Amino acid sequence: MSEQVSVTITRQDKYRFLVDFGSGMPTSVADEPAPLGDGAGPSPSHLLAAAVANCLSASLLFAHGKFKEDPGRLTATAACRFGRNDKNRLRVIGIDVTLTLGVEPETLGHLDRALAQFEEFCTVSQSVKAGIPFTAIVLAPDGRVLKSG
Secondary structure (H helix, E strand, O other): OOOOOOOEEEEEEOOEEEEEOOOOOOOEEEOOOOOOOOOOOOOHHHHHHHHHHHHHHHHHHHHHHOOOOOOOOOEEEEEEEEEEOOOOOEEEEEEEEEEEOOOOHHHOOOHHHHHHHHHHHOHHHHHHOOOOOEEEEEEOOOOOEEEOO
16 A cells, blocks of 8 residues: 655745645745745754654554553654765754653553554654664653653
């Protein structure tokens, strides 16, 4: 079975693009920060970080859902790290994602099993991982590290 997701971007001005996600979804604006663009919207790097963080969050929710558990209000922060390649071109060289549970981990009876498998459910991060290494850390609401790596 093959599925496809399609977006269309159209240049508006300088480095600002209108992003059309398709029928029934609101459009968005993407823009490079100054000095190239005006910072009128998220940059492509922001969108990449958001895609990885969102997919990992949904996968963690899915993993808990298999056990009929709710991790509460999940929060995810993703940071792209930049560096230069051998041709001195700027590249994303890593993505660091921190996910924070919205409930105390002790209330989740299958936390260990969910944490052991959730990354494998994430279509985006597992696809990106082939070219860009990433780390995913899961925290309890009080900041305790539940999973690292």
